[in-house]
Amino acid sequence: xxxxxxxxxxxxxxxxxxxxxxxxxxxxxxxxxxxxxxxxxxxxxxxxxxxxxxxxxxxxxxxxxxxxxxxxxxxxxxxxxxxxxxxxxxxxxxxxxxxxxxxxxxxxxxxxxxxxxxxxxxxxxxxxxxxxxxxxxxxxxxxxxxxxxxxxxxxxxxxxxxxxxxxxxxxxxxxxxxxxxxxxxxxxxxxxxxxxxxxxxxxxxxxxxxxxxxxxxxxxxxxxxxxxxxxxxxxxxxxxxxxxxxxxxxxxxxxxxxxxxxxxxxxxxxxxxxxxxxxxxxxxxxxxxxxxxxxxxxxxxxxxxxxxxxxxxxxxxxxxxx
Amino acid sequence: xxxxxxxxxxxxxxxxxxxxxxxxxxxxxxxxxxxxxxxxxxxxxxxxxxxxxxxxxxxxxxxxxxxxxxxxxxxxxxxxxxxxxxxxxxxxxxxxxxxxxxxxxxxxxxxxxxxxxxxxxxxxxxxxxxxxxxxxxxxxxxxxxxxxxxxxxxxxxxxxxxxxxxxxxxxxxxxxxxxxxxxxxxxxxxxxxxxxxxxxxxxxxxxxxxxxxxxxxxxxxxxxxxxxxxxxxxxxxxxxxxxxxxxxxxxxxxxxxxxxxxxxxxxxxxxxxxxxxxxxxxxxxxxxxxxxxxxxxxxxxxxxxxxxxxxxxxxxxxxxxxxxxxxxxxxxxxxxxxxxxxxxxxxxxxxxxxxxxxxxxxxxxxxxxxxxx
Ligand SMILES: Nc1ncnc2c1ncn2[C@@H]1O[C@H](COP(=O)(O)OP(=O)(O)OP(=O)(O)O)[C@@H](O)[C@H]1O
Ligand SMILES: Nc1ncnc2c1ncn2[C@@H]1O[C@H](COP(=O)(O)OP(=O)(O)O)[C@@H](O)[C@H]1O
Ligand code: SF4
Ligand code: SF4
Ligand SMILES: [Mg+2]
Ligand SMILES: [Mg+2]
Numbered sequence: 218x219x220x221x222x223x224x225x226x227x228x229x230x231x232x233x234x235x236x237x238x239x240x241x242x243x244x245x246x247x248x249x250x251x252x253x254x255x256x257x258x259x260x261x262x263x264x265x266x267x268x269x270x271x272x273x274x275x276x277x278x279x280x281x282x283x284x285x286x287x288x289x290x291x292x293x294x295x296x297x298x299x300x301x302x303x304x305x306x307x308x309x310x311x312x313x314x315x316x317x318x319x320x321x322x323x324x325x326x327x328x329x330x331x332x333x334x335x336x337x338x339x340x341x342x343x344x345x346x347x348x349x350x351x352x353x354x355x356x357x358x359x360x361x362x363x364x365x366x367x368x369x370x371x372x373x374x375x376x377x378x379x380x381x382x383x384x385x386x387x388x389x390x391x392x393x394x395x396x397x398x399x400x401x402x403x404x405x406x407x408x409x410x411x412x413x414x415x416x417x418x419x420x421x422x423x424x425x426x427x428x429x430x431x432x433x434x435x436x437x438x439x440x441x442x443x444x445x446x447x448x449x450x451x452x453x454x455x456x457x458x459x460x461x462x463x464x465x466x467x468x469x470x471x472x473x474x475x476x477x478x479x480x481x482x483x484x485x486x487x488x489x490x491x492x493x494x495x496x497x498x499x500x501x502x503x504x505x506x507x508x509x510x511x512x513x514x515x516x517x518x519x520x521x522x523x524x525x526x527x528x529x530x531x532x533x534x535x536x537x538x539x
Numbered sequence: 540x541x542x543x544x545x546x547x548x549x550x551x552x553x554x555x556x557x558x559x560x561x562x563x564x565x566x567x568x569x570x571x572x573x574x575x576x577x578x579x580x581x582x583x584x585x586x587x588x589x590x591x592x593x594x595x596x597x598x599x600x601x602x603x604x605x606x607x608x609x610x611x612x613x614x615x616x617x618x619x620x621x622x623x624x625x626x627x628x629x630x631x632x633x634x635x636x637x638x639x640x641x642x643x644x645x646x647x648x649x650x651x652x653x654x655x656x657x658x659x660x661x662x663x664x665x666x667x668x669x670x671x672x673x674x675x676x677x678x679x680x681x682x683x684x685x686x687x688x689x690x691x692x693x694x695x696x697x698x699x700x701x702x703x704x705x706x707x708x709x710x711x712x713x714x715x716x717x718x719x720x721x722x723x724x725x726x727x728x729x730x731x732x733x734x735x736x737x738x739x740x741x742x743x744x745x746x747x748x749x750x751x752x753x754x755x756x757x758x759x760x761x762x763x764x765x766x767x768x769x770x771x772x773x774x775x776x777x778x779x780x781x782x783x784x785x786x787x788x789x790x791x792x793x794x795x796x797x798x799x800x801x802x803x804x805x806x807x808x809x810x811x812x813x814x815x816x817x818x819x820x821x822x823x824x825x826x827x828x829x830x831x832x833x834x835x836x837x838x839x840x841x842x843x844x845x846x847x848x849x850x851x852x853x854x855x856x857x858x859x860x861x862x863x864x865x866x867x868x869x870x871x872x873x874x875x876x877x878x879x880x881x882x883x884x885x886x887x888x889x890x891x892x893x894x895x896x897x898x899x900x901x902x903x904x905x906x907x908x909x910x911x912x
Contacts, residue, residue: 405838476843486772
């Protein structure tokens with residue numbers, strides 16, 4: 218099968234008032250239709266930057282190298298006309314806090330209908346009818362169609378954004394912290410919805426979050442980023458249960474499994490601060506915070522190593538942990 | 540105290556403090572809301588048999604909402620906090636957790652019912668409240684919002700001491716609070732500004748600001764919600780350690796049941812202004828009895844319950860509390876016919892239900908437990 222998304226040695230450097238910020242430092246991944254990938258890591262590690270690059274949404278002066286191929290087309294070189302079409306029908310993103318980007322003066326059904334009119338050439342009546350169906354799929358009753366964004370709760374607005382992302386039946390959905398701000402029950406509703414749609418329509422999904430437990434529950438594969446690189450990539454339940462990289466271990470221990478006696482009255486944290494991308498530690502970037510650091514960690518640069526056929530981790534100790 | 544904070548929350552906080560400092564009392568005067576409540580809680584374990592340190596009875600808080608509607612934010616709550624105990628207050632957004640917490644802090648006056656501290660009902664004179672707020676400290680949700688960007692860490696922590704007219708040993712007190720909050724060596728942080736700290740460190744400063752007054756209770760509203768996963772565990776471990784070392788009791792407001800599993804002794808689950816189930820964390824989160832708690836636990840990743848129950852319908856609205864059991868329009872036990880089989884479906888729809896001696900506000904659960912005993 219041809220991949221929906223293929224990323225090869227992606228490197229992204231922001232250029233701004235703080236000088237050069239190498240936010241992403243060589244990432245590769247590949248997704249086929251129906252594949253679901255969870256991308257985890259703490260704030261600032263580069264997750265949203267990867268997402269933005271896939272649809273070329275980064276600031277103009279940003280330096281992007283490597284290759285991003287979306288359904289056979291090279292995103293980094295494609296024309297703007299093509300890019301506009303791809304942004305709805307090829308892939309769509311539900312961003313962190315995207316709910317704030319709804320237009321306050323338009324009814325929500327109209328906002329959901331807009332891309333449908335634009336990209337599928339439906340009449341506005343037909344598009345609004347489709348919008349109402351999409352709303353039903355995300356659990357918003359039809360009478361909400363004429364609501365304005367300010368009349369909806371945060372969770373409801375986030376569901377409107379998901380309905381919009383689905384409007385033109387994309388092949389790839391990128392959900393960037395799309396459920397983080399929601400509370401448990403609404404998050405569960407939204408996740409169940411995403412899972413169902415992905416399965417029904419054979420959509421590929423990249424779901425970004427810092428909550429590994431949510432990702433493990435929704436996605437088949439799990440990739441963990443640290444300081445702009447992937448440090449672990451493998452089958453999600455196994456990575457969540459027994460990560461190979463010490464950072465991924467810390468991240469999965471941060472969200473306890475309710476009911477697990479080992480985690481009762483026993484919160485796990487990770488000391489130290491996230492690294493500053495413009496001033497990274499030498500060798501393994503994680504070494505200043507690593508609980509099992511060795512003498513050679515600060516001087517050896519560490520790439521992803523094979524831990525098993527379908528599982529890789531960027532740690533000098535990979536063989537030991539297995 | 541000019542209220543020049545950067546967010547609504549810090550504004551609100553400064554206002555509260557300004558108000559309470561308006562009428563300066565001499566330190567040493569016996570404060571009205573204080574009684575001897577430190578009954579040997581420094582043992583590091585909870586103490587259920589002890590008299591409650593903080594309690595509320597029949598508490599109701601109503602707000603006027605647009606269109607002449609009334610929001611019943613807290614609607615008939617009974618709650619007790621034992622010395623040295625960590626209680627989690629859980630429930631979905633808008634269920635009244637923050638309002639209840641603010642009422643327990645004396646920041647909101649109940650429309651009905653009472654809050655009592657050490658057995659004496661709270662008094663709402665400025666002077667009494669000021670003393671009370673020394674004993675019962677608030678730790679706010681968003682650490683960046685809670686700190687004034689132009690105050691150094693030292694000033695942020697010393698602020699409470701100054702408001703309460705505590706002038707002796709200020710430096711030692713501040714240093715002690717910072718190091719208890721895990722900022723060591725404390726002197727290194729004295730002249731630091733909030734923007735120079737990480738999110739986790741800012742949250743520690745906020746906690747130090749509460750600790751400096753040597754409170755008996757802290758009430759923390761979503762203390763880790765805005766923090767990164769890796770930092771979260773560190774802050775929770777700190778709350779546990781403070782309880783062990785100082786016997787500090789805490790109410791932690793959260794919608795995160797994992798947090799409750801990590802640190803709380805007891806949990807109270809709220810739905811639409813009312814506590815619907817209450818009990819030890821080990822029991823409530825592994826064998827929940829109220830249908831709402833069952834649903835909440837069932838949707839957790841790797842839930843201890845077999846089948847996820849994803850509730851549908853709109854999130855509940857405090858201005859339109861349903862009649863009968865307030866959960867009945869979304870209740871899976873009623874919808875699935877179990878309540879009818881047990882012969883309580885009429886009651887579910889018609890008669891309101893509160894927490895009883897069984898600590899569960901559910902007609903069905905009540906019938907089942909009497910049936911088995
Ligand atoms: N000052 C106020 N005026 C009017 N309504 C209010 C006021 N404060 C709270 N409410 C309403 O009371 C209910 C409970 O609010 P509260 O802030 O206590 O919820 P919460 O459980 O803390 O929610 P969250 O998890 O979102 O913080 C909500 O319906 C809210 O809109
Ligand atoms: N527009 C920008 N200009 C300069 N630096 C940026 C910009 N956006 C993000 N960064 C920096 O790039 C790094 C990665 O950011 P981001 O991709 O948003 O991380 P994440 O989504 O994992 O939290 C961070 O250090 C961030 O400060
Ligand atoms: S390479 Fe060394 S420092 Fe890096 S994660 Fe592995 S053990 Fe830790
Ligand atoms: S009282 Fe009835 S409606 Fe309410 S939670 Fe119990 S079973 Fe459900
Ligand atoms: Mg991001
Ligand atoms: Mg709240």
